[in-house]
Amino acid sequence: MTGGELTLGAVLARLEEREREISAQAEAMREQITQLTARLDELDRAAEEVRITRKTLLGLPDPQPSAPPAPKLPDHPAYQQITAVFNAADHPLRARQVCEAMDLPVAPNNINNVRLKLKRLADRGILAETEPGLFTRPRPQSPGNQPYRARAR
Template sequence: MTGGELTLGAVLVRLEEREGEIAAQAETTREQIAQLTARLDELDRAAEEVRITRKTLLELPDPLPPAPPPSKLPDHPAYQQIMAVLAAAEAPLRARQVCEAMDLEIAPPRTAAPADLRFPLGVLLSPQPPLPAETADQAHDSRAR
């Protein structure tokens, strides 16, 4: 036999070495499969929990809308008096009737405000009385001249 030829013993040794390598790779792959199987089981459990949660939430009744916050009412004594008068009334009241029930002074009605209240800056007041209005014919005649 020459150096390029393998003897039966050398072939068997090489086969044993290769068999050992394959067995080691197979064992490593089995360990990886076991780890991946465990991870897959964890993911399956998590997915099942999510499905159960979704199903439970869908079975819940619709929530009621939140109640609006209570409005803050004034705590001034006059407000409390007005509310007491309105609560004691058997029918809706006008402002005058509320004032009468509270024994307040009622001012006489005014038909128009005085000029100094209507035009406080004097913008619309003229120092001279207004001129009489011209008729359309008079205005036309004065322009024609």
């Protein structure tokens, strides 16, 4: 054998060295795969938690708006009498009808005073003025239920 030739022992030694290198690389790759698999499992769990949270939130009922505080009735006893008249009434009333129900003399001064009180109660939301001079108790609005409006023809 000449100096450039490899002996069987040298070839075997090189193969053994190459096998160790490949084994070391394979072991390093296995370790990376183990780490990546663990990270992938973490991401899958996080994604599943997000899906469950979204499904739970979508299943919740829509929050109802909080009811506004009840309007405060003025202290004057006439306002209490007027609200008592409307609590007993089953239809809208005019100032003259309220005067009659309160046993007040039907005089222009009394009608005007009652009309002013009715307007104050309407401004506070205790009564509703459905058309000029016609008052009633406001109907409670359910969410999404808008008052009826006739279409223009």
